[in-house]
Amino acid sequence: MNIYNDLHSIIIQIANKLGLKDRYILDKITSEPPKEKSYGDISTNLALIGSKILNKTPHNLADEIIKELLKLKIVSKALVAGPGFINLHLEDKVWHECCKYALDKKSDYGKNELGKNKKVNIEFVSANPTGPMHIGHARGAVYGDSLANILCFSGYEVTREYYINDSGEQVNNLARSVYKRYLEILTNKKLDFENDLYPGEYLIPIAKKIIKKYDNKFSDKSEPVWIDRFKRISINHIMDYIKKDLSNLGIKHDIFISEKSLISSNSIDKVVNILRNKNLIYEGELEPPKGKKINNWEIRKQLLFKSSHFGDDVDRPLTKSDGSWTYFASDAAYHYEKCNRKFSTLINIWGADHGGYVKRIRGVVQAVSESQIDFDVKLCQLVNIVKDGKPVKMSKREGNFISLKSVVDTVGPDVLRFIMLTRKNDASLDFDIKKVTESSNENPVYYVQYAHARIKSLHKKASIEGIKDIDFVNDPNFSLLKNTSEINLMKLVATWPRVIELAAKSHEPHRITYFLTDIASEFHYLWTLGNSREELRYIIPKDKELTIARLSLAETVRTVISSGLQLIGVKPLEVLK
Known part of the structure; x- marks a missing residue:
């Protein structure tokens, strides 16, 4: 039950009745809660959209629409606002029915079939296997995993994927860095690490593992003899470490794809041939980037992808000066391989430093899929x-960073996951370790969990008054709840299915934490009112019917808080320590 979808369907029916039948026009019609509560419960732009087509003023058309809307028993009032928006006020019984439905559905409340028969691939984390995960990786990890949960709840078939960048100079430098540690241990002498190497002490256990198995076998050997072995051992060790870190955060990927395996399987040649046949690849020259001074820039013939056809600033090279493939070529092959797995949508969760990379990859996906696959x-x-x-300044290259493991050990996975979704992904996020562990209303994690725990405590108090949990679902009389805060809580409960759908459609899991904060705030406010006004307390010993109505409302709130927390991978707490 999604009252907002139901009303939108009715509004579209009214639009059809008025003569608006073009799908392009109908898709522009919105029906959503207004920004200001005083404006009503739902606002629609139908009159504004239809006025030009029907050759009527927005206000005159709005009057016709309002006549139709007022025929509905659930609409108590409809008013025209501004240039022609129609604001609807709904009868309280609407919210009563939504809450009863929530009580009946329990943890399935809000579940939908938005993604029925649709396959989605979410590639996230994909941290380079050159060191342990640090706190910066946590944001994309939590974002991707929470989004996967939300899409699964919305009926999609979801694959969680990790792309291992196990090829190229960075992993060569990883092997060289481990070799330095290997020599340091064998000779008991400290060596200098060049700028491109990784001086972190996390490489010492890898070097010790190699010594345990091979002793000093490679100490006097040239690089070609040992580098492939050192790369393989180092990458496997670090990937095991990364998987363990992710597991501690409650994250498990379904598939790990190796860049090296794509290269060895000739996937790059395959995608290059496909793009060439589509006339999207040519031999050309690139000028130096505008506004940047690059020493020794070489203007030369190279293989280029026409990414400018897809909105990119320039065309992008697929080959390096030595004739080997670029990272972009490997990524093109990787996305070609994903397209072959018949997903309807590909979602990549990347760090902000990859912003300039989006258009070229979108171009590849659009080209190889014939624009049949959505890419976000x-x-x-x-x-x-x-x-x-x-x-705190961090640098993995310098070995100076705060590991993900240390943060999880300090604050716990639930706190970390919640905090990572307290801001929209395109806004920077401050993570204050001291503040996120405080037991105060300023800590959003504590604030939401406290609401859940408070409601669970009501169960015990109710049992003392002879009210069992089963009484919460025996057709509570929500019409007894008249206080504005009680009605606001019911409206928020009714909003939950819409929040999930919007989070799924927009691929924005932060909408869940925003909602949880809002409903927890309204619950705490009503609780506080009960402290000063006895008639507003949840348990009124002399009025069992009213008590059951309030406890049932609290239970619907607990249901959506519990569901929301679990969608973002957080365990709801029954008792706060």
Whole structure:
């Protein structure tokens, strides 16, 4: 039951009756809660959209629409506002029925079939296997996993995927860095690490593992002898570490795809041939980037993809100066391979530094799929770690970073997951370790969990008064709830299915945490009112019918809070320590 979808369907029927039948026009009609509560419960732009086509003024057309809307028993009032918006006020019985439906559906309340028969691939995390995950990786990890949960709840078949960048110079440098540690241990001498190497101490256990198996076998050997072995051992070790970190955060990928395997399977040649046959590849020259001074820029013939055809600034090279494939070529092959797996939508969760990469990959997906596959990229801005009131600077290259494991060990996975979704992905996020562990209303995690725990405590108090849990679902009389805050709570419960659908359609899991904060706030406000006004308390010993109505409302609130927390991978707490 989604009252907003139901009303939108009625409004579309009215539009049809008025003569509006073109799908392009109908898709522009909106029916959504207005920004200001005083404006009503639902606002529609039908009169504004239809006025030009029907050759009527928006206000005159609105009057006709309102006559139709007032025939509905659930509409108590309809008013024209501004240039022609129609604001609807609904009867309270609408919210009563929504809450009864929520009580009946329990944890399935809000579940929908938006993605029925649709396959979605979400590629997220994909941290380079050059070191352990740090706190900056957590944002994309939580975002991708929470989005996957929301899409599954909305009926999609979801594949969680991790792309391992196990080819190229960065993993060569990883192997060289491990080799340095290997020599340091064998010779007991400290060595210098060049700028491109990784000096982090996290490489020492890998070097020790190699020594345990091979002793000093490679200490006097040239790089070609040991580098492939060191790469394989190092990558496997670090990927095991990454998987363990993700598991501690409650995240498990379905598939791990290796860049190296794509190269060895000739997938790059395949996608290049396809793009060439579509006349999207040519031999050309690239000028130096505008506004940048690059020393020793070489203007040369190279293989280029016509990414400018897809909105990119310039065409992009597929080959390096030595004739080998670029990272972009490998990524093109990877997305070609994903397209072959018959997904209806591909979603990539990337770091903000990949923003300039989006258009070229979108171009590849559009080209190889004949525009049949939806492609969406969500860029996650930086996480700023604050410690003792000061920002902490991090660099994996320098070995100076706060590991994901240390943060999870300090604050727990649930706190970390919730905080990572307290801001929209395109806004930077401050993570203050001290504040997120405080037991105060300023801590959003505590605030929401406290609402859930408070409601669970009501069950115990109710049992003392002889009211059992089963009484909550025996057709409570919600019409007894007249206070504005009680009605606001019912409206928020009714909004939950819409929130889930919007989060699924927009690929924005932060909508869940925003909603949880809102409904927890309204619940706490009503609780506080009961502290000063006895007639507003949840349990009124002398009025069992009213008590059951309030406890039933609280139970619907608990249901959506519990459901929302689980969708973002957080365990609802029954008792706060």
